[in-house]
Every structure is written in structure tokens, then in C-alpha cells.
Amino acid sequence: MYPSRFDYVKAASFAEASAALLQGGDGAKVLAGGQTLIPMMKLRLLRPELIVDLGGIDDARDIVVDDDVIEIGALARHADIGNEFRAQNLCPIISDCALGIADAQVRNMGTIGGSLAEADPCSCWPALLVALDAAVLIEGPGGTRALRVRDLLRDAYTPDLAAGELITRIAVERAALDGIGAFVAFKRAAPAYPTASVALQINYDGDRIAALRLGFGCLGLTPLAFDAASDMACGKTVTPALIADIAAAASAFVEPIDDAKGSETYKRSLAAGLVTRAFNVVEARRTGAPAGETHQYYG
């Protein structure tokens, strides 16, 4: 449980970090919250020669909510994001997602930018952000660019970032967050990645669905956005029959693999189950009925 030897620099800005990364070449890695990187280093599954610590970049932890867009600095921590949205009673889908990640220790260190850059198909932020079709701002040797999260995460564990490129901000259109949403997950235990997770945001027109966004975590090699569900739902009211239809379609749509957390067929059934649960929570939130827990653990 001891990492191999590495050099360490602390960057004061993304530009400085980017330069250090480029200089360090293949052996260099940036460190954000360290909640993925450090365990991998302790198991010696990763052996970076140079660690570029982003922890000294002070202006990258902000959370800005304005009328058109929500912007979150890449170094904002899961706990800070979750607590902020919960305190403002805003966008429960975001606080569900943030506060359902792991345990307090991990949430107090782990960052949203790190979660995206890790591109773990089981992570929670990616599932939410592809559902909401969010974008990231990237800074690198070639300047800055914006990229949709869906394009960033086209492969497991390999984000679409060029050498020296860093994620600096995350932007979500407010329009994508209209209505009511929920992020639900089924986990073995809190400090474990989910077996599957579902993000569901519904925009209502009266009691009819005007728009629906649905995303999945751990049910494919990347987070998945199920845009076709919106077509199935638009103009309809939420009925058990509609939920069953979308759940069945979701079950067929996802691309789970057999692993220690379950067989492919089980995970298809779980996808349908979690879609149903997400609908139930959203409906309860809409009607003011007591909503069940968004995150369920074994037992």
C-alpha cells in the first residue's frame, strides 16, 4: 500500500499545471481530490513519475448558478456541490448525485473534474452529465475549448483529452434542469461504486411530460444517455403503463457486462427497476408525497 517513487509539483493555475504536464510527458499525472488516483498508486496499478497537484488553484472550486447556466469549477468537491444545491433547495438531481457518491471522506476530497477525467463508466457525475447533455471547458497547450460530456466520454477510462489538456469547468444549461428530477442508484455499500445508477429529469407541461432526460451509469462501457425515451414520453402523463414501457425500453437499450456485481441479464432487469424507482421518486417530489431513498444499499 505504498506508491512507487514520484516527484511532486503544486501548480498555481491550470496553465501552469498544463505546462508541467506536458513537460513531464507520459509519466506525469495531475492530482485533484486523489480519491481515484491515490488508491491506484497505493496498489501500484499506476506509477506516475511526476504528480502535478491542482490543489493550489484557488479559483476553480466555485459554483455559479445564473438564469441560463450552472457553472461548476472542476475542483469543486462532491460534498460542496451537494451541500450547496441542497441548501438552496435547487435541482435535487444534482444533490442526489453528489451526496450519493461514496462516503463522507471521499466526498470531502473528490472533485467533479476528477470524476469526469477518470471516465469510469460506474461514476455518478458522468451518468448525470450525459443525461443533461452538459459541457466541459478544457484548457491546454492549444488554448481553451468546450466539449460536450458525451464527446469527452466515448471510451471507458480514456477521456477525449489531448496531452496537457485539463478540465477546468463544467456547464449545464438551466433548460436541461427544468422540471423535477432524481438520481437513483443501487449500491452494495456506501463506499462502493453503484451496481447501476439512473438519472431522470422530467419537464412537465401541466401533468404532461414536455421533455424527459434519462441517463445510466455502470450499464455500459461509457455512461449512456437514452434520448429516445423522451420521444416515448412527450405529451403523455406519467402512468404505470408509461413507466413500464420506458423501463422495458431502457432494459433493452443498456449495454451491461457480466461482472462481479451481477450478470448481464440481472443488470438489464436492474436498469428497468431503477428507471421505475426514478419515476416514483420524481412523481413523489412532484406531488409532495414522501419520496423514497434515492440510494439503496444491500440489506
Place this chain on the structure above:
Amino acid sequence: MNAPFRRKEDNRLVRGRGRFVDDEGGRALHVRLVRSPYAHARIRSVDVSAAEASEGVICTLTGAEVATLTNRFMQIAPPPADQVIDYCMAPDRVRFQGEPVAAVVATSVALAVDAAEKVRVDYEPLPVVVDAVESLRNETLLHEQVGTNESWGSLFEWGEVDKAFADADTVVTIDRLKFHRFSSTPLETYGGVVTWEASGRIDMLCNLIQPGVAMKFMAPALSVSPEQLRVRTQDIGGGFGIKQNLYPYLMIAALCSRKAGHRPIKWIEDRREHLQGSAHGNERTFLDIKVALKADGEITAVSATHIDDCGAYPRYEPLGGVIWSQVAPASYRLRNLRINFRQAMTNKCPVGPNRGFSRMQNVWFLERVVDICAHEMGIAPDVMRQRNYIPEMPWTTPNGCVYDSGDYAAMLAMAKEMIGWDDWIAKRDAMRAEGRLVGIGIGTALDSGTNNFGQSTIVNPKSGLSGNSEAANVRVGVDGSLTVIVGSVPQGQSHETVAAQIVAKELGVPEDIVRVASGFDSERATHTSHSGTYASQFAVTSVGAIHGAVEKVRAELLTVAAMLLQKQRSELRTGVFGGVAGVGTADGGSHVSFADISNLINTKTAGLPAELEDITLNCRYVYRAPFQLPDPVRKYGNLTLTYAAQVHVGVIEIDPLTHNIHVLDYAAVDDCGRVMNHTIVKGQVIGAAAHGFGAALMENLRYDANGNLLTATFSDYCPITMLNMPNIRYGNRESPSPFTYNGAKGMGEGGGGPIFALSSALQDALAASGARLNQSHYSPSDLHAVMTGAPARGVAQVSATRQRPI
């Protein structure tokens, strides 16, 4: 006696001020082990040259050297498995993934880890066997010189089994049941700071939990006298039995210390090493099960083959081969049993005596038998149990064990009342009518404590161990305080609290003048060969020893006081006089303090009267449990002194959306005889229940066909956490043991109650489908497979044949 005393040790433990192995050894060198990535391979060569040239490295040690420096460990098994060759490090062949093959000693852990990566080992992979049933076919042998993979096997037969089957109204057969492999998860992993001193003494500061027995393994292997080994413990962060298997690692550290010029060596196992190479619990498969029943559901006979899996080396095994028979009929009055018990070696981590050791597996087996038969016979599971529970106490089992006290039917009634059984039955049926999958289950667990080591003669008549004992020492300090030393090895069981409580109560003095110097020290503290903390015995052996030592001290105090006060001993008692602990008359008119008495014996000794020359105020007492040797041919005799019991009743629902097994209501009733401290007993019941829930719902040590452990990190093994725990209604009954001085019984293993109750409840939930579940662990995905009729794993083939018209 049973007020909820505050735990004496909590202040330091909860504030992070305990002293654990890893807090010690500041100037020690560090050792890192090189472990085999293969489950079974021949070692062609080990090249340590690059490691030795690495920065900070002092020396290395290889398995080949170990084979020349030490003797192979003694085996408990009789021939042929006594021929198993087991060294603390593999010399020429590895038999499980994670087996150590070399060690690197360096000035820091990080340097040792770096250097260990440079050790080059050339392996030639061999065929692997991971399944115990397959292993017994002997197609791949682990230890060729033994000629078989069977470490031990024997037929246990008591009563008139054939007659019972001939007379049965119904015979039920079950093809297969499987108890899975899991372990405990102590917060603190294995560790030691070991110095092979130039004088020849080997000092081992460690977290062994049964040092007396471990010393019997280590001393002959090192060719030293057991008296040369100084085994010491301090605070231990959980042990649960499995820390017994630490001794091979302590030997590696000792050899490294000698090679490094007698310098202290520190070894702290990391979590992955712990999961891979410490000790696992026994996995057991039950085959060809036949049950004879009367029409009313009385079980009259059971016959079956039990195949236990002990992993690559037996180590503490095959003792588990007989330990299960402490609870041969579980909590039932069943008199006729035929069990063909076989234990197999496989290419997996060796097992250790994990909490509930071997009895839990057998009780689970019979609990499953009872539930399956109940369903086949159309009898409710509570009624089935009531018809079969042992009706009176003390009760002699068919194999001569004496259950001391308890009333299982009354415990079941209490647990049923606590959860509102009748209401739950009605609710269950209503929920089922809505299509929900709800089940109610019962688990009757036994926690047999203070075992008779004489049972080892059933495994091997040449075993040199029998009975059971513990030593304690109580002394009076010059300030009048009392210091207690006992051979137990607490790992979180609050021995300091209970020991102080006993002494204070017996002498009528305040608890805060009693100091308990806890921790084992084979050289400087008192102990016997059985000393340690395992197999639920502190409450009997240690408390018995403390009680005996207190009586001796009391007698001495009275003798001295009688002389000083010019009174008869019979006029005097110990207690508090004028605010100070001392000895005085009943009216308190005449008294002398413990401090004055102690000073007379220890400090102002000039002119001490001759009558007092034998007085030490430092008294040792050895408690010996009243055991005889069992009859090894009939496999008959009393194997344990006390039988604590628990009845668990749980209501579960299978979530149709996730297949999660959700506990809706749960009660655990414990009876461990007279309770010495309710806070501690309740803590043990809840803690043991957490272990059981973890095992049933989450924890499963899975290997692939090549012997790779698939659950070698916490993210894969995923041990239970608070958030996975249901609320538990806790109940207590007290049936004092007639065999212990204060009626208390050993407890703390819990015996796996939730594993039984959840298996039972799951079966009930799925009863309508006709599926008879046969595993002790189901993940949601496993359940989904059962419920969708996918692969046959997880379901037993059951038949019931009526032999007689009713």
C-alpha cells in the same frame, strides 16, 4: 452484578489512544513479502540479487533458505495428512495465491516494497483445484507425499440410524447444500514487531489471539524451547479467530531479524494481503442428505456427507473436523445421526478458526434441513422447531455433549412476540396477495463455549492437548490498589471492564482501584497452554481464574488483618472502611487498609512474623474446566462446557426492482446464562449479527477456476457497513449455567444467527415458486437467476417420500 458499567477501555480506544502493534517498533527494520500470483506452481528459481542491491535493503530471505533453517510445521492430522509439508514460506512450490515465496528487509516500508518488486521468481504453473468435492477425486494432488487431498475424514455415527429410517413416516432427501467462504474483517490486519535477540530469546510483539497454541507450532519449527519465545500482545483491533494463523508470518519476521543481525523487524500486513493470505472461514458442502421424519414433523434421523474445504495447508485444521460435533444435533432433540465428514485441501487460502468456527456451518446445515422438511411436510417453521427443540436441560446429545441450560422454545416465543409474529404473518400474506415477495425466517444459533481440547484426540489419538484452562493473577499494591493479570488476549471484548467488575464486586471495593494489565506476555505475565481469547471462553475460563485468584488474595488479606487487628478471620471481611479499601469487622469498628497490609508484606518487612512468611499478596490461580477425555472410537464425550444460544427472527422482502434482500423487521434473543454486563453482551450480539448479515448478503470470497481470488480488495469484497444493517430488536433471557461459578456462559461468536434466519426467510419468500434455496449467500444477481429459472446453481433438488400411510 449486571449494571451497565462503562467500559474501562473505551476512553483510550475511542480517542485513538490505544497502543497497537503498528504504533510500536519505531527503530525497527521493515519486511515486505513477495507473494505468489499463482494458485499452484512449481518454483523454478528465485533471484533476489537485484532486490539485495536495491536502496536501503539489509537482507532477503527465500523459501529455499527457510527450508534449511527451520523444520516443517507439525500437523494435527494423523497419517497420511501428517505428511503435509508446510513451511512459513514456500520453498519449491506454491499452493495458493498470495503464499509468500521471499521476504525483503529494508530500512523503510517504502524501500522494502520497491525492492520486493525486483525479486524475480520463475514459476511453472500447475493444474489448480479450487472445489473441495472435485479435490477429493485426487486428480490434482496438492501434496503428493500425502497421496490424497483429504486432510482428514471419518464417519460419525450415533444412535440407530437405519432403524430410524425404517420406522420413518416420511423420508426427505436433499441433494446439496452449500455454506460459502467468507471471513471476518478486523480493522487491524495481522502484524508483528519481532526481534531474534542475540541471547536467543525471540521477542514477538504481535496480535496473535491464541498464543499458547501458536507457540506449539512455532517452537519446534524454529528448534527452540517454547520458553525462548516471548509472545506479547497489547491492544488488538479485532481478531475473530482468524488471527490465529499469524504464526507463519511471525516466524518469517524472526528469521529475518536473525539474518539482519538481531535487529527488530516490523511487519504489518496490508489489506490486500489480508484478504488473500491471512485466513478464511471454512467453506462446506453438504451432499446426499437424507432425513427421517415422523408424520408430526419430528426429525428422527439425519444422514449426510459433509465436505469441508480447508484450503492449501491444514494449519489449525483438521480440528474443525470434530469441532462441529460440539453441536452435532444443533438445538434439536434428534438422536440418530450419520455424518460422513471429509475435509479437502484446495488451492485456496488456508482457513482459520473464524468466528463461529465449524459449529456455525453445522448449525446452518441443520437449520436448512429443518426448514426444507417443514416446507415439504406443510408444517410452519416455528411449529416445526417447537416440535424438535431440545425439551429439557441439561441435555445429553447423542455424542455425549451436555447442553447446560436454556429454553429454546421460550426464546423463540420471545423473539416472535418482539416482532409481532402473528401480525407479520397476516401482513406477509396480504403483501403476497399484492404480488410482493415477503418471507419470515427463524434461525436458532448455538454458541458453544469453553471447548474441551480432548476432542482433538478424536481427530488424532496422539494429540497432546486436552481439557481447557486459564490463569489469572491478582496482587495488592502498596497503595492498596489491585492489579489483575489474566492470560486472555482481548481484541475489543472489554476484558478490562469485566475483570475489574468481578474483582471489585467480590471484594466489595470500588472498581476504580482495580487496574487490569491487559495483554498477553508469555514471559512476564501469567498464562497456561490454553491461554488466549477464542471459542467463547473468557466468561468461563478467565473469569473463573480471576475469581479463584481473588479468593486466594482475600484469604491472605484476612490472615494478615486478623493478626494486625487481633480478631478471628471469621469476624472480618473486605470492603470500604472510612472511605478506603481494607479489611475490617462487620460493624467497621476495627479495620486496616489494603495499603497498610501490602506495605507490611512488601515494604516494611523487618520483623515480619513467621506466620506470615508464605503470604505474597500476589496470587495466581489456574482455572481448569471439568473435562474428561472423550472416547475417540465412539467419538463420544463432553466437548464444551457451556452452550449460549440465540434465536433470530427476521422478515425480509425481495425488492422486485433490484432483487435486494431488504430486512423489514428483525429480532435477536440471546441467552448466555447470567449476564455480567448487559452493554457488552448486547454489543457482542449486534456485532456478531453484523457479521452474519455481512456473510449472508455481501461477503463472499470468490475464486476463479485458476485460483485467482476475485475479491482481494474492499471494493470487491465489500464488507458490511452500518448502512447495510437493519435495526435489530434485542432481547435477553438468562438461564444460568449450572457448570460455572456465577452462572455465566461464554458468548460472542453469535453462531451466525442472521445467516440462518435470512436463509430461512428467503426460502419462505420464494416458497410459492417451489424453489428450495441451497446456499448461505445470495447476491441480488444470484437471486435474480434463481427467480428467472436460470442456471441450477442456488437451488436444491428435494424429494419427500411418504413411507407409511397416515
